[in-house]
Amino acid sequence: MNKIYLLFVVIFLSVGCKSWQATTLKFPDPVDTVDVPVQMQERKTWIIDGVSADNRFLTAHLNDFQQENDSTFRAIISPENEPINPSPWYAFKLWSTEERKIDLVLDYENAKQRYFPKISYNGRDWQPLDSSLFSIEDKKNARLKLALSSDTLWLAGQVPVSSQDVADWCRKLDQHPEVQWSTYGKSKLNRDLWMLNLGAGSDKGKPTIVLLCRQHPPEVTGWEALKPFVETILADTEIARRFRAQYRVLLFPLLNPDGVDLGFWRHNAGGIDLNRDWAYYRQPEIRQTADCIVNEVKKNRGTVVMGLDFHSTYKDVYYTNEEDLLRPALKGFKDKWLGEIKATLPDFSFRESSSNLGKPVSKSWFLTQFGAIGITYEIGDDTPQEVIRQKGRVSAEKMMGLLLGWD
Numbered sequence: 001m002n003k004i005y006l007l008f009v010v011i012f013l014s015v016g017c018k019s020w021q022a023t024t025l026k027f028p029d030p031v032d033t034v035d036v037p038v039q040m041q042e043r044k045t046w047i048i049d050g051v052s053a054d055n056r057f058l059t060a061h062l063n064d065f066q067q068e069n070d071s072t073f074r075a076i077i078s079p080e081n082e083p084i085n086p087s088p089w090y091a092f093k094l095w096s097t098e099e100r101k102i103d104l105v106l107d108y109e110n111a112k113q114r115y116f117p118k119i120s121y122n123g124r125d126w127q128p129l130d131s132s133l134f135s136i137e138d139k140k141n142a143r144l145k146l147a148l149s150s151d152t153l154w155l156a157g158q159v160p161v162s163s164q165d166v167a168d169w170c171r172k173l174d175q176h177p178e179v180q181w182s183t184y185g186k187s188k189l190n191r192d193l194w195m196l197n198l199g200a201g202s203d204k205g206k207p208t209i210v211l212l213c214r215q216h217p218p219e220v221t222g223w224e225a226l227k228p229f230v231e232t233i234l235a236d237t238e239i240a241r242r243f244r245a246q247y248r249v250l251l252f253p254l255l256n257p258d259g260v261d262l263g264f265w266r267h268n269a270g271g272i273d274l275n276r277d278w279a280y281y282r283q284p285e286i287r288q289t290a291d292c293i294v295n296e297v298k299k300n301r302g303t304v305v306m307g308l309d310f311h312s313t314y315k316d317v318y319y320t321n322e323e324d325l326l327r328p329a330l331k332g333f334k335d336k337w338l339g340e341i342k343a344t345l346p347d348f349s350f351r352e353s354s355s356n357l358g359k360p361v362s363k364s365w366f367l368t369q370f371g372a373i374g375i376t377y378e379i380g381d382d383t384p385q386e387v388i389r390q391k392g393r394v395s396a397e398k399m400m401g402l403l404l405g406w407d
């Protein structure tokens with residue numbers, strides 16, 4: 001083999017294997033995302049005076065269980081570390097050897113009540129606790145009146161959705177001929193990071209929509225909004241088929257699997273709010289996700305049109321970016337899209353809050369990395385299921401319709 005031929009082979013191989021990385025970015029309000037320690041719960045069953053409490057399941061959160069008097073028990077719910085956004089997530093099981101009525105105080109330490117209790121008797125079918133059995137103490141902790149028996153009572157801040165539940169949904173989507181489900185990395189504690197690639201035919205040169213979910217573990221209503229959005233894109237409708245032929249969707253359904261399965265309030269196993277790490281990528285979940293997106297898009301010579309990141313907060317709101325840094329071809333799209341959603345669902349609450357670049361959050365990363373539209377799609381903690389589903393479907397339909405006609 002002559003030297004020149006060998007040189008070509010080396011160049012070809014290195015180009016062929018090249019993988020791209022996300023660019024480090026400077027944001028106006030940087031956030032230190034270097035690891036800090038987290039406090040893990042002790043996984044156990046407490047048994048006190050015939051009453052048992054248990055946190056040994058995925059998504060469970062209960063730090064301590066105490067008896068105050070004959071009829072009152074106290075569940076201590078403390079965060080993985082501090083400072084932290086006050087999203088006191090709890091999930092645990094209760095039962096009693098004898099039928100018994102108790103008062104249960106949910107003690108959030110420094111935080112206030114946020115998630116109204118949901119109950120289940122089998123861990124699958126959930127409903128909100130009867131509101132007459134719920135009150136707030138000292139403007140902070142919740143007091144619940146519960147009837148216990150030897151039947152297990154499950155109690156949680158939202159219907160728990162673990163990494164296994166997400167995997168079940170991905171497995172179902174993966175049956176679709178235009179979906180490929182893959183693992184692109186590992187979390188800090190070695191759980192899988194998943195991507196689903198949606199689209200018909202070749203990925204080459206396609207404009208791409210990126211969907212992110214569950215950077216923040218308790219934000220289950222955001223997850224509930226993602227599902228109808230994706231299912232509408234994969235539906236057997238004319239508009240969806242045309243959309244999948246022209247566009248590609250990269251879906252990252254579970255960015256913080258450690259935090260989700262460990263029942264964290266907000267952070268990952270590095271003790272960091274992942275949605276502040278989109279500048280320096282110090283946490284493995286964001287490093288690998290950002291690189292994966294950049295690499296997938298560049299190796300296919302595609303472009304990112306829009307990134308949507310699904311979350312939950314107190315009310316439904318779309319957090320958007322100012323358009324100064326947006327690629328000119330995309331200007332006006334966001335206003336038109338949100339306007340159509342609002343006009344189609346006039347009875348639903350609609351809020352948009354637009355801001356300039358600030359902290360390194362994903363919506364701003366899409367703008368700075370790609371000049372793309374970035375939106376944090378927030379659903380209220382208490383938004384009813386049917387509203388979430390209808391909004392998800394309409395949002396996806398309007399997005400597809402507008403993008404198919406967009407130059």
Ligand SMILES: [Zn+2]
Pocket residue numbers: 216219311312
């Ligand atoms: Zn969030």
